[in-house]
Amino acid sequence: MSMAAKPGVAYIIVSWNNKKLLDECIQSINSQSYNGVQKTVVVDNNSSDGTVDYLLENFPDVNVLPQLNNYGFAKGNNIGISTVLQDKRIDYIVLLNTDARLASNWTSTMINFARSKPLLATAQSITLDYFDHSAIDSTHIYVSQWGQATQGSYGYPIGDHYDVPPTKVFGCNAAAMLISKSFMQAQPFDNLLDETMFMYLEDVDLAMRATLMGWDNYTVPGTRAYHMGSVSSSKKDPSFSMYMTFRNNLGLLIKNLPANLLVKILLSTPKSDYSYLKHLWKLGMRKSALAVIKGRLVSLLYVPINIAKRKRLAKLIDIEPDYLWHLMNRGY
Amino acid sequence: MVLKRIELTIFPKGSRRRNKVKKLLIRAKLRSPFVPDDYNTWVQQQKKSIAQRINCANISSDIKISVVIPVYNTPMQYLREMIYSVVGQTYQNWELIIVNSSSDKLIRDKTKNFTAIDTRIRVIDVENKGIANNTNAGIKAASGDYIAFCDHDDVLEPDAFVLVVEKIITEGADIIYTDEDKISDDSKIYFEPFFKPDWSPDLFTHVNYLNHLTVVSKKLVDKTGLIDGSLDGAQDYDFYLKATDAASKISHVSKVMYHWRASRNSTAHDFSSKMNVLDSGVKALTRHFKRKNIDVAVTPRVGAPGFYNLDFKVEKGFSLIIMPMFTGIVDEMIVKKLVTKTDTIHKSSEIISSVAVDSDKNIVVIDSFDNQLDYLRKALDLAKNEDVIIVNRFMIPMEKNWTEALQGYLKLEHVSSVSPMIMRTGNVINSAGMLVDESGNYSHLFEGKVIEHKTYTLYGDLDWNRNVDAFGEGVICTRKKDLTKFIVGLDEYQNLIFEYTKQSNGTNVLNIKSRLCNFGVRHDVGVTSTRLLNDNLFMLHGSFDMKTLETGLINMLREMN
Secondary structure (H helix, E strand, O other): OOOOOOOEEEEEEEEOOOHHHHHHHHHHHHOOOOOOOEEEEEEEOOOOOOHHHHHHHHOOOOEEEEOOOOOHHHHHHHHHHHHHOOOOOEEEEEEEOOOEEEOOOHHHHHHHHHOOOOOEEEEEEEEEEOOOOOEEEEOEEEEOOOOOEEEEOOOOEOOOOEEOOOEEEOEOOOOEEEEEHHHHHHOOOOOOOOHHHOOOOHHHHHHHHHHHOOOEEEEEEEEEEEEOOOOOOOOOOOHHHHHHHHHHHHHHHHHHOOHHHHHHHHHHHHHHHHHHHHHHHHHOOHHHHHHHHHHHHHHHHHHHHHHHHHHHHHOOOOOOHHHHHHHHHHOO | OHHHHHHHHHOOOOOHHHHHHHHHHHHOOOOOOOOOOHHHHHHHHHOOOOOEEOOOOOOOOOOOEEEEEEEOOOOHHHHHHHHHHHHOOOOOOEEEEEEEOOOOHHHHHHHHHHHHOOOOEEEEEOOOOOHHHHHHHHHHOOOOOEEEEOOOOOEEOOOHHHHHHHHHHHHOOOEEEEEEEEEOOOOOOEEEEEOOOOOOHHHHOOEOOOOOOEEEEHHHHHHHOOOOHHHOOOHHHHHHHHHHHHOOOEEEEEEEEEEEEHHHHOHHHOHHHOHHHHHHHHHHHHHHHHHOOOOEEEEEOOOOOOEEEEEEOOOOOEEEEEOOOOOHHHHHHHHHHHHHOOOOOOOOOEEEEOOOOOOOOOEEEOOOOOOHHHHHHHHHHHOOOOEEEEEOOOEEEOOOOHHHHHHHHHOOOOEEEEEEEEEOOOOEEEEOOEEEOOOOOEEEOOOOOEOOOOOOOOOOOOOOOEEEOEOOOOEEEEEHHHHHHHEEEEOOOOOEEEOOOOOOOOEEEEEEEEEEEEOOOOOOOOOOOOOOOOOOEEEEOOEEEEOOHHHHHHHHHHHHO
């Protein structure tokens, strides 16, 4: 694949009432050492705290796309992506959360890595916890053998001289993630992220789709990103995030998994759900437990849509089910 | 919870019924046949997070490693794992050459697509002409400074190339080999590690212990020539035999960097059933010794595929010196026993002792001597042969041709002394030579271990011909000219002291075919010049254990105090 000497990079941020966080976020983009073409786009999901005015005033170089409604994380990113891809110089897209920041060598390290990888779909660096740089926020994401999506290495301690080898992983966390244009053009759906998911698990869905199509997701050494974690949605009440996670989970599995793996996981779901609910009930998180149940029930409504999408994706599956099961079992 | 209790009532732990069900489940492929053990726990703990410390991050990347992988009808999952383990190396200056020699068309087509994974991957399409010729096609296409030979269904550790390149830079190595272990089919369990010694030429002529991962310099490959296609089955053994002869430095990375797919070792794939493997190995070794003009008969070891016995044709006689150990009558019994149990085939073979015994063998008696040192000096003056065997403890040979086995290795120039295996009653090992660890503590190898059906240890099997750091003082077999350097003097108990000095550049060989049974407790002293014991192991009374976090902490506390 032909690429310019310095590929173009576009940064996409989706914001919703996060005005205070945007300052540092955009500044970390502006201080990147990479000197290829770069553009920044902020898609604002109808914030009511004056985000748009603040951006227009303080960051005139940033392309602000105000929306009339809160379209969610997935659709917000899709809007930004389709805007940015109109510029033919852009070869890579970076999705960045409002509460995430990049080290100054992030983009140059990632681009340097991605140049030798024609089959790279997504990539991330080690993402550290913003408040405690000795703890990992994520190195990757994966779907376990019970069908649950997990952030890899979450909470693990890490010292200054620690790093990853350039590892092929199941998927990357959308907090700070590089996506290649070639993958976006190869995957079968008009929109990159699944908009019916609204928020939570779209990066897992993307990771699964890329892996099934035979593309690679990598964790790249040599740089860092910093993420506050779950600040975008309210941290005090986890029941919303639990509801959304379980609401999207079934659709994710139905849309992507090969039949034998799907059956295997669905058969194990009642037992794993039951033990999880019991665990939550004992901890006193009654509201979260109810949110889980509600999520599971609501997810049944989306089954027809996901079966239709499944048929579209099935033509492009290029991986053996055994290998996918191996990736899900090994945890990265 | 309830189900578990029911299960334990019907199938109690350790019951025959439970074992039978386990076997059935393994056969029905509902349960993995590989049992995880302490080693697996140790390894998995280190792999908890994929974020690990990088060693030697600032290595110059001028040295390019070409990885050659011949592919033949590989299950795609295993080949993918191998390729991504090369792509996932922390050292980035490599190229990967996949030799596409499968007969299955589907696999051929899928293999071609692997070039899309990384721009440094190349696929070479060839007709299948046997593994040697397929590998040669890859070597010819290689453009790197060093060539790494990997199998299509194994897995590399991410730090493999970094540590290899470190050895190349610091030691100027031509050939580098690493430790290895086995990995189960589902890649979940690691087991049976082999922590190898540093370069041991005499272990290498017993078995191809270099195996994987071995990296050879391209210049060396150009000098020794490509892999011989007529020796398929032992083609890598033959190649390494030639290469190690021509190499100037052979280095060892003492970490497990290579994982062997265990399915190859299952009984279904037992390659000992294929005669060509045994023949090829014998041929390879025979040619190796012919190149050195040494007359030796190579035979494969029964029941142990890949292991070879060397029967050197000994043309010279030996001088067996039996030291005076106790008072007259006891010494007489000792000498009588040794004389009857020793074959003297050559006319010039003689036995020198301090007492006279009736025998038709050639016995020289030294009547008067002041002490052991005096006796030994007199004996060496009298000894007519160059090959000298000294028995310094009360031992009884277990085979009649025990001296031949010892003498044989002395034909090789690089060998400076040969040890027999010292046993106790039963099949218990007393000493398989001596090794020294990094603090200078010596220990008898495998002391107290029983040779029975299962001989596996972390350091290799119990019954291999090895290179050891020092011989035990009980039986010493060396050349007369070398022996004089070893004698130091007498200690306060009027016992002989032997010492290795840096002048003894040769290797010390343990030959398992020569076994003696020991009577009595031994406390031997030895000072060594090279350390053969693996860095990951610490020896305690001859047996091995992994250096774990706990032992590291204990050592640290010891040093702090």
